[in-house]
Amino acid sequence: MTSAAFDVLGIGNAIVDVISHADDAFLATHKLAKGGMMLINEQQAEALYAAMGPGVEISGGSCGNTMAGVASFGGKGAYIGKVRNDQLGQVFSHDLRATGVSFATAPASDGPSTARCLILVTPDAQRTMNTYLGACTRLGPADIDTSLVASAKVTYVEGYLWDPPEAKKAVLKAFDAARAAGREVSITLSDSFCVGRYRDEFRDLVKNKVDIVFANEAEITSLYEVKTFEEAMEAVRKEARIAVLTRSEKGSVVVKGGETHAVKAAPVTKVVDTTGAGDLFAAGFLFGYTQGKPLPECARLGGIAAAEVIAHVGARPEQPLRGLV
C-alpha cells in the first residue's frame, strides 16, 4: 500500500449552523423534541427561522465538524460534501479550508440553497437541531473522487448521509474504492432517530462493511433494539470490527473482539452547548487511530476534543486541539 496523502477523508452533509438560544416553552410551542435532529423542508425552515431569536452563523455539519477537529489536532484531512454557490456556501467552504482541510467538491450552481441547521440551545445546554438539507440533496456518486478515497488512511462518513436521496450511493462508491485500495472505512450512526430510519441498512454496514463504528448510548441501543448499554455493547461486539461507544459524562468504551477499553470523560468546568460533542470525539479518536495510537489513547484524545467543544457555543474547536494533548 502506498503512503497516504490524507489521514482522514470525511464525507458528510455540508451545513451552516444557525445557533440561537431558546427556552423549553419555545420548543413546546413549535413541537420540537429536545436533543434530537429533525429534518425540515424549506417552508418549515423559513417559519422556524422567523420565530427564532437572533442567531449566530457557524459552519457545521457533523462530519465537517469532525474534519475541523482532525485538522485542529494536526491531522491531514479532506472532505467531500455539497454546498450551493451562494453566500452560505462560501462561508462553509472558507471555514473548512481555513482549518486546513482540503475541500474540492464542486458547489451546485442551481437548485436549493446551502443547507442550514437551525439549532436551539436551551438553558440546560442541550441542543435541538432542525435541518434543511438544501444543496446536500445534490450530493451523488459523481462527487466521489476515487483517487482521493484511495489516498486517505480512513474514509469516515456520517449516518445522516442516508437522508438525502443519492448520498448513500456516493458513500457506497467511496467504501468500495477504499476497500479496493486497502484502506479502512468508518461510520457514525449520527443520531438515534436516524438509526430508527435506517436500522437494517446500518446493521448491515456495521456487520459487513465498516471497520470502525461510532455510536452514543441512544444510537447503539436503538440499533440493536435493546434496553441496556451492556446488551448493546455485547451485540455490537459480535458484529463490528471496532465499536467506539460514547456515554457523555460517563466517558467512552471501545470494543474490539474480546477487548473492552473503558475511558473516563475529560473534565469540563461548565457545559455551555453540547453541539458537536460526538463529532469532536470522533475527530480525536480518528486522529489518534491514524497516528497508530493504541485504542485507549485514541478514546482519550476523543474525550479531550469533546470536552473542548462543549465548553463554548458552536460545534468546532475554538482553540488548537494539538495544544490540549
Place this chain on the structure above:
Amino acid sequence: MTSAAFDVLGIGNAIVDVISHADDAFLATHKLAKGGMMLINEQQAEALYAAMGPGVEISGGSCGNTMAGVASFGGKGAYIGKVRNDQLGQVFSHDLRATGVSFATAPASDGPSTARCLILVTPDAQRTMNTYLGACTRLGPADIDTSLVASAKVTYVEGYLWDPPEAKKAVLKAFDAARAAGREVSITLSDSFCVGRYRDEFRDLVKNKVDIVFANEAEITSLYEVKTFEEAMEAVRKEARIAVLTRSEKGSVVVKGGETHAVKAAPVTKVVDTTGAGDLFAAGFLFGYTQGKPLPECARLGGIAAAEVIAHVGARPEQPLRGLV
C-alpha cells in the same frame, strides 16, 4: 408634541460581522492597524477573507448593535439601513427584527452584496475591523421615512454614515425631519479615523445640529485636535448640548453646560472581545435618556451594557440587558 411610537430610531450601515481570531503577526503581515476600522473594497475583502481563519457570522453594524441593545433593555426601537436581498441581508434583517427592533428599509435588489466587516480579535481582546460597505453605498434620502423619524423621541446616527456617498444626505434629511417634529437627534463619532476623515463636518454637527454626541477619548481629542482628554472635554462643553464621553476602564463622563458627571465603569470579570463596547454604551445611555432618567443614571446603564458585551465574542448582548439593571 404627540406621544412617541419609538424611543430611538437608529440609522446606520447595515453590516454582518465575520469574527475570527488572529495574532499580531497576522495583523502585521496584512498591514492592519490594531483597534481601528479600515474600509476595504470587494477585492481586498475577498483576499483578506481567504487569508483569515474560520469565522463566525453575527449581525453587527455599530448602530444595529446599539438598537439591539436598546431593545434588550426593553426600549422601543426602529432602524433604517440598507442590505441587499441576499442571504447575509436576510441574516441581518432577521436578527435585528428578532431583537424586537422595527426594520422596514427596502433591501437593494441589485448592485453590491450586503456589507461585511471582517473582524480580527487578537489575544489581547482588541478587535481590528475591515469593512466592505457593499449595499450600504445604496442608502440615500429616499430611504428616510420622515413620519417614522417624527415618531421617535431620539434619532441616533453613526458617524460612519459619512463614508458611503449618499448616506449623509439621508442623515441630514432625517435630522431636519426630527427638528421639525420637535424631536432630538444624536450622533456617535464612531472612530478616530472617521473623525479624521470628516472633522469639519462633525464639528459643525456637534455645534449646530445634534443634541447628544457620543465619543470615546481618541475620537473627542481628534475632533478638537488636542492632546489631553481634559482639553477635549472643555472644548466639547462649549459646543455641544450634551456630550457623552467614554473612557474604557476609566468609565465615562457626561458634560452638559456647567454640569460634569463622571461615572465609573461597570465591573467585568474577563474582557474577551471589545467589539461593540461603544455601541452598547450608547444603547444603555439612550434607553435611560428616553425613559427620562438623570444623566448619571443614563451613563450607568451605558456602562452595564458595555460590560455585558465585552465579556463575550460578538457585539450584541447575549443576555437580556433589562435583567442586569
